[in-house]
Amino acid sequence: LMVWLRRCTHYLFIVVVAVNSTLLTINAGDYIFYTDWAWTSSVVFSISQTLMLVVGATYYLTFTGVPGTATYYALIMTVYTWVAKGAWFALGYPYDFIVTPVWLPSAMLLDLAYWATKKNKHSLILFGGVLCGMSLPLFNMVNLITVADPLETAFKYPRPTLPPYMTPIEPQVGKFYNSPVALGAGAGAVLACTFAALGCKLNTWTYRWMAA
Secondary structure, eight states: OHHHHHHHHHHHHHHHHHHHHHHHHTTGGGGGGSGGGHHHHHHHHHHHHHHHHHHHHHHHHHHHOOTTHHHHHHHHHHHHHHHHHHHHHHTTOOOOSTTSOTHHHHHHHHHHHHHHTTSOHHHIIIIIHHHHHHHHHHHHHHHHHHHOOHHHHHHHSOOOOOOGGGOOOOOOTTOGGGOHHHHHHHHHHHHHHHHHHHHHHHHHHHHHHHHO
């Protein structure tokens, strides 16, 4: 009975976490939609994607204890997103960006950290979290450059004019401290470790709940 209960709880958690991760990242690629705030939105959405990927992938990875399942989890997120974005596309919304599976390489780094340190959870949290947090904003930007055309999107999907107090200051593009990749990677590297630890803790709580 306990084995059955544990397995059912495990799959329930995976579905819940994966669905919620996908919902929270579903429009993360469309920061070009907010053309005035593209740089700022890029940082925020990169971090949101990183954290949602890390918490679910770490949970799944530590639950199974099998290196490779973090990448499998990222694949689940990707497929869910394709389906959901497909529905949006049918309604006339842009389908660009998340068509490319940006989460997979970052999840592979989580798997690599877990495998290379012989399944050491603390190394997974520290090394895997930093690698995943630093890499995803970079993959996001590469993806934006190769897939999306911000100018075309701006004309195709016009948005109302912002009120004066919302009008952004023109960013100094090219300066390191204004780089969306550098800001996203810096914040992501710190926060992803915290969320990797949360993923491990969720695993512990799941077992304790089932054993009660």
